[in-house]
Amino acid sequence: MAKVKIQGHASGTGILTVTAPNTSTDRTITLPDATGTLATTADVFDPDGAVTINDTGADVDFRVESNNVANMLFVDGGNDMVLIGTDTPISFDAFGSEISVQIQGAGTAPYTGLGIVQNSNDGDAAVLILGKSRGTSVGSTTIVQDGDDCGRIEFQGMDGTDLETCASIFGEVDGTPGSGDMPGRLSFRTTADGADSATERLRITSDGRGLSQFTAKVWCKFNGTGTPAIDDSHNCSSLTDNGTGDYTLNFTNNMANTNYVKFADAKDVNHNSALIILHSTDTFAVGSMQLLCQNALGTALDDTNMHALVFGD
Amino acid sequence: MHIIYPSTNKDATSPNYGEATLAQLIPAPKFLAQLAVLDEDGNDTVTLENKLIHIANKDLPTGTPYEITDEDTSDRSFRNAWEYVAGADEQTSADLSAEDLEKYNMKENL
Numbered sequence: 001m002a003k004v005k006i007q008g009h010a011s012g013t014g015i016l017t018v019t020a021p022n023t024s025t026d027r028t029i030t031l032p033d034a035t036g037t038l039a040t041t042a043d044v045f046d047p048d049g050a051v052t053i054n055d056t057g058a059d060v061d062f063r064v065e066s067n068n069v070a071n072m073l074f075v076d077g078g079n080d081m082v083l084i085g086t087d088t089p090i091s092f093d094a095f096g097s098e099i100s101v102q103i104q105g106a107g108t109a110p111y112t113g114l115g116i117v118q119n120s121n122d123g124d125a126a127v128l129i130l131g132k133s134r135g136t137s138v139g140s141t142t143i144v145q146d147g148d149d150c151g152r153i154e155f156q157g158m159d160g161t162d163l164e165t166c167a168s169i170f171g172e173v174d175g176t177p178g179s180g181d182m183p184g185r186l187s188f189r190t191t192a193d194g195a196d197s198a199t200e201r202l203r204i205t206s207d208g209r210g211l212s213q214f215t216a217k218v219w220c221k222f223n224g225t226g227t228p229a230i231d232d233s234h235n236c237s238s239l240t241d242n243g244t245g246d247y248t249l250n251f252t253n254n255m256a257n258t259n260y261v262k263f264a265d266a267k268d269v270n271h272n273s274a275l276i277i278l279h280s281t282d283t284f285a286v287g288s289m290q291l292l293c294q295n296a297l298g299t300a301l302d303d304t305n306m307h308a309l310v311f312g313d
Numbered sequence: 314m315h316i317i318y319p320s321t322n323k324d325a326t327s328p329n330y331g332e333a334t335l336a337q338l339i340p341a342p343k344f345l346a347q348l349a350v351l352d353e354d355g356n357d358t359v360t361l362e363n364k365l366i367h368i369a370n371k372d373l374p375t376g377t378p379y380e381i382t383d384e385d386t387s388d389r390s391f392r393n394a395w396e397y398v399a400g401a402d403e404q405t406s407a408d409l410s411a412e413d414l415e416k417y418n419m420k421e422n423l
Contacts, residue, residue: 300324
């Protein structure tokens with residue numbers, strides 16, 4: 001077997017150089033057949049092997065250039081960042097420039113963005129996961145705590161000087177977590193006109209309630225005839241049948257205060273004049289509301305189709 | 314099943330206002346479902362009776378005697394004259410735990 005070996009000299013290098021000829025067509029190294037290989041050593045790049053760049057951890061950068069972008073991929077060795085489209089990190093509201101992966105672009109061809117597509121013959125989809133542990137090392141399994149942010153999505157706009165938050169969505173732990181137990185809530189926040197920080201406007205709790213100024217805190221549809229029955233409800237733990245036409249709706253979660261709005265209504269084909277009025281004492285309790293069902297003459301009666309609704313804090 | 318307990322007529326417009334009567338506590342199906350604790354096979358490990366006890370502790374003042382019953386109470390004739398008679402299965406509502414109070418946004422037990 002013919003063999004050419006280039007042996008590096010103690011005082012030199014073992015580099016095989018093919019000098020440029022007058023034309024580029026002959027500037028090749030030809031292997032004898034399809035099984036031919038370029039022998040490698042630890043000091044030589046192997047396209048089929050594991051590759052480590054900057055194995056010594058020096059403060060140096062790694063950069064890949066594309067046709068139109070000088071920093072299509074830029075690994076900032078000094079700041080431990082991966083940048084796409086730039087070699088200069090941008091400063092974000094609330095985080096500064098300490099965001100470890102950044103994509104920056106200009107223009108619309110291509111759009112600056114992140115597209116994730118899964119192709120599979122099932123119902124699964126692409127996923128974006130934001131995770132959190134209380135540990136301080138990569139791979140930690142230290143449990144999170146009630147109230148911890150597990151992830152947040154920030155929407156920030158440039159105010160002429162720097163980026164400011166205009167809206168955000170937080171995913172937070174909502175309750176005490178444990179093994180196989182991770183209660184969560186979503187918090188939707190927007191920034192008011194004239195402000196530069198977002199305020200929570202809607203919270204979806206771990207038990208499925210929507211807390212806001214514009215969502216019902218409690219609602220219930222029930223039948224007060226026979227053995228009273230709750231047809232459907234939200235944030236309602238039980239209904240008390242106090243007597244004829246007299247019910248108390250017990251809230252699962254108390255209202256924050258008694259400055260809430262309550263509404264009740266009844267519709268029954270057998271009692272065209274059925275009317276529900278709230279308790280005459282106008283008592284507002286944080287944990288319940290009393291409903292009295294009377295006909296137009298003020299006589300208490302039970303009804304089949306009754307509704308109650310509460311808005312407030 | 315539901316809960317019955319002694320009460321007084323709370324309708325100030327009723328001629329029976331303040332008189333002793335029987336009250337029924339009807340659990341909300343969705344709240345019962347919320348109280349479920351599922352095992353690895355998806356089976357609920359909490360009995361209906363235990364869920365009703367929890368509701369009694371939550372929605373009745375502490376110390377209220379009550380019974381869990383599946384008795385048919387659909388005939389509401391003379392409803393305001395119903396009276397609670399203690400039975401052998403009578404229980405008494407207890408305080409909720411501090412954790413439950415916080416969960417239900419309650420500052421104190423009823």
